[in-house]
Amino acid sequence: MRGIKILGTGVYTPDVKITNHDLSKIMETDNEWIVSRTGISSRNYSKDKSNHYMAVEASKSAIENAGVKAEDIDLVIASSCSTEYFYPNLASLVQGGIGAVNAAVVEVNTACTGFISAVDIASRYLMDDDYKTVLVVASERLAPHVDFEDRASCILFGDGAGAAVITKSDKPMYSYLSGKADNFEALYRHKNISHNCPYVDEKDETTSTAAFDTDKKLQYLQMDGKGVYKFAVDAMATAVEKTLAKAGLIKDDIDLVIPHQANIRIIQSATKALGIPQEKVFVNIGEHANTSSACIPTCLDDLNKDGRIKEGMKICLVGFGAGLTSGAIVFEQ
Ligand code: UT7
Secondary structure, three states, rough: OOOEEEEEEEOOOOOOOEEHHHHHOOOEEEOOHHHHHOOEEEEEEEOOOOOHHHHHHHHHHHHHHHHHOOOHHOOOEEEEOOOOOOOOOOHHHHHHHHOOOOOOOEOOOOOHHHHHHHHHHHHHHHOOOOEEEEEEEEOOOOOOHHOOOOHHHHOOOOOOOEEEEEOOOOOOOEEEEEOOHHHHHHHEOOOOOOOOOOOOOOOOOOOOOOOOOOOOOHHHHEEHHHHHHHHHHHHHHHHHHHHHHHOOOHHHHEEEEEEEOOHHHHHHHHHHHHHHOOHOOOOHHHOOEEEEHHHHHHHHHHHHHHHOOOOOOOOEEEEEOOOOOEEEEEEOO
16 A cells, blocks of 8 residues: 655755746736736746755755655655756756765656655555655756746746655555647647757757757747646646545545645636635745645645645645646645
8 A cells, every 4th residue: 555654844945035026027917917917926036046956955944844864765856847958857856966975866857846756656656665754856947948038938837856655554645647749739848959960950840849949949948828728727736536436535625725726717717617625725926936746745845844844644646747737635734
C-alpha cells in the first residue's frame, strides 16, 4: 500500500516584490483588472539568484523543519520547468547544495503539475525499503520566461521554491495523473538550441512550426489564456473526482484542498463544480501569483507553519500545467 506523511516543509521567496501598481507603470494594465480577473496582487522575482539556489534554500528549510539531517535523505526529487542547466539536473544540484551525500536523484518536469508528479513518484519509491526519507522540491524562476510586452501572461507569474520532506505512512494515498498533449501549444516555451554542427539543421522538420521559430517573441512563454482556462477547470475537477473514486471517498471526507494557484477564478470554478466549500480550499495566489510547480509546496508550507496540517487530516492536492498535464493526490497526514 502507498502512503505518505509530511515531516516538514520549507520555502524560498525571492526578495523583489512587484505589485500590480508597479506593473501598471511599465505596461497598459491596472490593479483592478489583475485582481478581479486573477486574484493576484503581487508577485516576487528573483533578481540575481538562480533557480537551483532557490531550490537549495527551500530544501534546507524543509530539512530543518522536518528535524532530519541532510545525510538522512535517501532520494531527492526536484520539479521545475525553468531550470537553467540542461544538465546536471536540478535534483543533482540540490543534492550537492544541501550535502545529501546518501541520496539518489530524479528530476521531473510536468510544468505546474510537477509537485504532484514528484510526490506521486516519491510515494512509489517509498514502497521500496531502500528509500525511507524523500525530499521533494519544486523551484521556478519564471520572470525571465515571460514576455513583458504580453500583458495577458506576464502578470500571472512569480518566482519561488517550496519543498517537503516526506516519509512512508500506513495510511493509504491515491493519485490520478493525466496528459493531453494534443493541445500542448496552448502553453509552452521552446528551448532555443543554437549549435555549430555543420551536418545538422537549425530547424528540424519534426518540431511544430508554431513551437520553433526564429522570431524573438517565441523565446518567451506562449499561452492561449482562454484555452488553458477552459482546460484547467475541467481537468482539476476530473482529477479530483477520479482520485476520490479510487480512494472510495466522497468530497465531504476531504478536510483540505490545495490547488495549483493559477487563477482564483479557475480554483473557484473547479471547486464549486465539485461542490467543495471554499473554506476547505487553500489560496495564497494574492501574494505569490503563479509560481508553477512551486505553488503547492508553498501552500503546504504556509499551512504547516500556521499549524493547520494536523494528524489524520485528509488532504487533496490538485493541479494542471503545460503539457497539458493534470493530476490530483489524496492522502491522510
Ligand atoms: O499554470 C497555468 C498558467 N496559465 C493560466 O492559468 C492561464 C489561464 N487563463 C487565465 O487565467 C485568463 O484567461 C487570463 C487571466 C490570462 C485572461 O483573463 P480573461 O478573463 O480570459 O481575459 P481575456 O483574455 O478575455 O481579455 C479580456 C480583455 C481583453 O481586452 P478586449 O479585447 O476585451 O478589449 C484583453 O486585451 O482584457 C484585456 N487584458 C488586459 N487588460 C488589462 C488582457 N490582459 C490584461 C491586463 N490588463 N493585464
